[in-house]
Amino acid sequence: xxxxxxxxxxxVQGDITKMEVDAIxxxxxxxxxxxxxxxxxxxxxxxxxxxxACKRIGGCPVGEAVITTAGKLKAKFVIxxxxxxxxxxxxxxxxLLRSCYRNSLQLAVEHRLHHxxxxxxSTGVYCYPKELAAKAAIDxxxxxxxxxxxxxxxxxxxxxxxxENTRLYQDILDKLENR
Ligand code: APR
Numbered sequence: 001x002x003x004x005x006x007x008x009x010x011x012v013q014g015d016i017t018k019m020e021v022d023a024i025x026x027x028x029x030x031x032x033x034x035x036x037x038x039x040x041x042x043x044x045x046x047x048x049x050x051x052x053a054c055k056r057i058g059g060c061p062v063g064e065a066v067i068t069t070a071g072k073l074k075a076k077f078v079i080x081x082x083x084x085x086x087x088x089x090x091x092x093x094x095x096l097l098r099s100c101y102r103n104s105l106q107l108a109v110e111h112r113l114h115h116x117x118x119x120x121x122s123t124g125v126y127c128y129p130k131e132l133a134a135k136a137a138i139d140x141x142x143x144x145x146x147x148x149x150x151x152x153x154x155x156x157x158x159x160x161x162x163x164e165n166t167r168l169y170q171d172i173l174d175k176l177e178n179r
Contacts, residue, residue, distance in 0.1 A: 008156070009158070010157050013163065019159060024077075026081070027083055033055070050068055061082065083121040084096035084126065085127065094136050097128065097137070113153070130168055138169065
């Protein structure tokens with residue numbers, strides 16, 4: 001666990017749908033109509049209310065984020081963001097992945113949320129290399145916290161589903177100084 005600008009950053013291994021936080025972030029696709037992976041788990045566990053809310057929104061461009069009810073989930077909200085598909089790294093993938101984290105946190109702050117849980121966006125079906133994604137994710141979250149004073153955030157949890165991501169995130173977090 002590390003503290004950055006007064007906000008706790010931590011890594012846990014597990015199922016993000018079980019997290020009791022204000023918002024869990026979903027690794028969605030541009031249609032917002034659900035899918036496999038964490039998207040599937042959130043819609044399955046959260047129930048049809050989430051999909052209804054997503055249909056009313058109508059879609060989400062890559063790198064952007066939208067917020068809906070969390071339905072039957074323990075969380076209060078789901079922030080749906082659409083990560084880039086990895087195409088070799090020369091197609092603006094890192095900038096788009098960073099904007100997923102930045103825009104999700106911006107939405108959380110706008111809704112005065114305190115606790116937010118992220119999955120490892122784009123590192124499953126979208127094939128983003130795990131180590132590159134972990135570095136970009138944590139670096140972008142740290143940058144956001146250091147440049148957005150007076151915000152509501154108190155705790156950000158990186159929820160890793162596989163041991164490889166858990167190890168990667170923990171190693172990066174361990175190297176961060178408390179700031
Ligand atoms: N809790 C936490 N993390 C999970 C869970 C879960 N229940 N299920 C899967 N994951 C992890 C995966 O192991 C991976 O590390 O989430 C990470 C992101 O993988 P995906 O869910 O495949 O998301 P992504 O790579 O961003 O691809 C998005 O997949 O499910 C579809 O509709 C989605 O088209 C979109 C695409």
